[in-house]
Amino acid sequence: MIPIVAVVGRPNVGKSTLFNRLAGKSLAIVDDMPGVTRDRHYAPAHLHGRNVTLVDTGGFDPASDDPMQLGIARHVVAAIDEADVIVCVLDALVPPAQADVDAVRLLRKSSKPVIYVANKVDRPGRADIVSDLYALGLPDLVPVSAAHGLGTAELAAAVAAQLPQRADETGASDDDQTPRIALLGRPNAGKSSLFNRLTGSERSLVDDRPGTTRDPVDSRLTFEGEEFLIVDTAGIRRRSRVERGIELVSVLRAIRAVERANVALLLCDVSEGVSEQDARLLGLCMERRRAIVIGLNKMDLVPRGERRAVLERARDALPFARWAPLLPLSAKTGTGVRELVRAVSTAAGEIRKRVPTGELNRFFRTVIDRQPPPTYRGRAPRIYFMTQAEASPPLFVAWASHPESIRPSYQRFVENQIRKAFGFTSVPVVVQYRERERTKGRQRPPGR
Numbered sequence: 456m457i458p459i460v461a462v463v464g465r466p467n468v469g470k471s472t473l474f475n476r477l478a479g480k481s482l483a484i485v486d487d488m489p490g491v492t493r494d495r496h497y498a499p500a501h502l503h504g505r506n507v508t509l510v511d512t513g514g515f516d517p518a519s520d521d522p523m524q525l526g527i528a529r530h531v532v533a534a535i536d537e538a539d540v541i542v543c544v545l546d547a548l549v550p551p552a553q554a555d556v557d558a559v560r561l562l563r564k565s566s567k568p569v570i571y572v573a574n575k576v577d578r579p580g581r582a583d584i585v586s587d588l589y590a591l592g593l594p595d596l597v598p599v600s601a602a603h604g605l606g607t608a609e610l611a612a613a614v615a616a617q618l619p620q621r622a623d624e625t626g627a628s629d630d631d632q633t634p635r636i637a638l639l640g641r642p643n644a645g646k647s648s649l650f651n652r653l654t655g656s657e658r659s660l661v662d663d664r665p666g667t668t669r670d671p672v673d674s675r676l677t678f679e680g681e682e683f684l685i686v687d688t689a690g691i692r693r694r695s696r697v698e699r700g701i702e703l704v705s706v707l708r709a710i711r712a713v714e715r716a717n718v719a720l721l722l723c724d725v726s727e728g729v730s731e732q733d734a735r736l737l738g739l740c741m742e743r744r745r746a747i748v749i750g751l752n753k754m755d756l757v758p759r760g761e762r763r764a765v766l767e768r769a770r771d772a773l774p775f776a777r778w779a780p781l782l783p784l785s786a787k788t789g790t791g792v793r794e795l796v797r798a799v800s801t802a803a804g805e806i807r808k809r810v811p812t813g814e815l816n817r818f819f820r821t822v823i824d825r826q827p828p829p830t831y832r833g834r835a836p837r838i839y840f841m842t843q844a845e846a847s848p849p850l851f852v853a854w855a856s857h858p859e860s861i862r863p864s865y866q867r868f869v870e871n872q873i874r875k876a877f878g879f880t881s882v883p884v885v886v887q888y889r890e891r892e893r894t895k896g897r898q899r900p901p902g903r
Contacts, residue, residue: 464544465554466514634803802881858888
């Protein structure tokens with residue numbers, strides 16, 4: 456499972472700037488006004504050879520009686536509870552504030568590994584300015600400048616040294632051949648009802664009120680002779696509607712459930728229509744490269760004459776994953792559930808599929824000869840050799856000349872050709888293009 460690293464600290468110490476720097480992109484809102492970050496942001500990152508999930512938190516000020524600050528304090532505590540390593544950011548330019556003292560006291564009680572960071576050390580050799588922070592009784596400080604990137608490599612190394620022992624960081628392990636299914640969706644989409652129908656027992660509490668399920672629940676089930684491990688998760692709302700505290704923990708646990716799964720089963724409520732939040736959840740699954748099956752639940756509430764139009768609208772609302780099967784069902788009546796599970800079974804097999812290199816290149820030789828990459832900015836890229844580097848999830852590597860000139864439209868063409876020839880139903884296909892090495896003035900494909 457991918458470790459979680461929470462970035463915490465009082466307001467306006469540079470947490471979001473450091474979060475963006477470690478994530479390698481501008482994700483969190485950065486502003487000089489304290490308290491801009493109110494909800495947690497999540498982002499994948501690669502720190503010193505390790506994949507992690509970064510969590511940005513709001514400014515921690517437990518002494519404030521402002522209701523918003525009290526909510527932020529609850530969500531900081533929730534992030535600390537879920538994190539594997541905590542990065543506590545302090546301002547090196549000012550003496551410690553009471554909020555810093557409170558934050559350090561809280562972290563000492565957590566028993567989690569903590570890296571204390573002195574931010575805003577903007578010039579090398581100025582580590583002496585952090586001396587006031589040692590009054591907090593800290594064992595060590597890592598001086599950084601999040602704004603300029605100074606010291607962040609040392610910080611990444613310090614975080615990596617405290618991470619749990621490396622395990623599978625890309626999802627469910629191939630060592631366990633039982634397909635692991637993460638069942639997710641918005642609150643009240645019918646996840647628990649479907650979970651209970653599949654397992655044949657009321658393992659999950661079913662209630663009309665959204666947000667009933669808080670913790671993921673695992674259950675093994677056998678369908679047509681095949682065993683599955685299904686994880687029911689809490690409903691994930693839009694961030695602006697997420698309650699600070701316990702529901703934020705549910706969101707993070709749902710994300711972890713997706714990372715542990717082979718297949719993400721996204722359940723949508725068609726009685727309300729496929730929403731923008733459904734699209735966000737689908738994007739979350741695609742970012743983690745999981746096989747995906749989309750269930751359109753509560754179809755029994757849709758008049759028969761309108762069902763075809765409902766399916767078309769659902770597909771149009773999720774245009775970036777047209778390869779994912781979209782199946783109508785009713786968890787309440789059981790209609791369509793058998794077809795849904797069969798699609799999940801197929802997806803679990805497809806994500807583990809591996810295409811032999813020889814077969815892959817024989818097919819692509821005819822495809823590329825028929826439609827080579829177009830010329831871009833005066834360069835005519837060529838693809839020489841392709842192999843499947845990984846399975847579960849599938850990753851293909853193509854060696855080419857001028858790979859930076861291969862346009863996104865042609866990359867989509869290649870992905871579509873892989874699907875057309877080899878299947879990979881329900882699975883995001885990723886192709887990496889690399890420059891082929893040159894030897895003695897001429898290029899040679901790898902493996903020859």
